[in-house]
Amino acid sequence: MSTRKFSTTRDILRFEGKDKAAYWRRFAMLLTLSVIIATMGMLRDSGAVVIAAMLVAPLMTPILGVAAAMVMGWLGRAFNLALIVCGAAILCVLLAWLLVYVADVPRGILIPDQVLARTDPGTEDLIVALAAGVAGAYVQINRSEASLLPGAAIGVSLVPPLSASGILLYFGEPGEAYEAGLLFATNLGAIILSACAVYIVYAARSMVFSKGRRKLNFTASVTVTLAFLALVVLQLGKSTYNRYLETRTEAQVAQAIRDWADPVSVEVIRIDVNAKRKQADIWLIVDLPIEAAYKVSSIAGLLPENLRETPLVDVLQDQLGPGYLVVVRFQNRIGAQIILGTDTVQQAPDVEEISEEN
Structure with missing residues (x-):
């Protein structure tokens, strides 16, 4: 697969190549800024500020990188990128908790609506994440459609649920924090799966359907992703039913x-x-x-x-x-x-x- 045609390959290698230190610094800076903006926006109950955090968040790139590595049969890279995403997610939760702790927000006040809005995930959130994953992967392949990337970033919520989880842990609401984390897990699995489908259709059909180790690696990784999504869907189904009830x-x-x-x-x-x-x-x-x-x-x-x-x-x-x-x-x-x-x-x-x- 050519680098020109499948530009996400370059994004994967940014974590590995000669400029990886600069890319790591940029990634850490944008992630930190995104968590700060999202946390402050939620405490102020401002939807516009939370949207700004979605635009700044850099998590979409490594998540799409996981999908690209899976399609290419690079299980090692896919696993490393998945670890990066999971590690970044944990750090986001901890940073959000620390920000609220340092701000000394009173625990006795009502939890803002922007925080509570991330604690009720349902099957509709899964559908949105699937569509956003398609849009994000399509933009990665077709750089000429880069104007669509902000819309994809807003459509899928990555950092705000993590910030909400940290805030809720500070407020002593572990159950609600879990629901916010479930929303992030929903988006994560859905983006990977839909991005794989886009990459296969547009650029990597010959890789996936060829015989050999790459096909085996792709099949194994997709099976793991589907199993992860199945667990998420079970939780979402229960949440959706409870909401309907x-x-x-x-x-x-x-x-x-x-x-x-x-x-x-x-x-x-x-x-x-x-x-x-x-x-x-x-x-x-x-x-x-x-x-x-x-x-x-x-x-x-x-x-x-x-x-x-x-x-x-x-x-x-x-x-x-x-x-x-x-x-x-x-x-x-x-x-x-x-x-x-x-x-x-x-x-x-x-x-x-x-x-x-x-």
């Missing part, structure tokens, strides 16, 4: 609460169900009758009669089942409807009715 349960609980409260207006602010931990967090606002504004009584005494007949905990147990830890945060407010210019004061209409009219 949680979303469906949240919708059912919200509807059950509305049915329980009817005709009293109850606004469901937020429902978070964690099927794995069997926990639920429910935020409600209950509209009290206008007469309650003129009464001095306990909250229980102010509630409409039908809300006192059937306790909310019974409704939640019917939907979630026994054993769930449920946190209910509710707030009462006075709802009134006033016709301006008159003395007419009535009970406010249901929140759902107002939403439908708008």
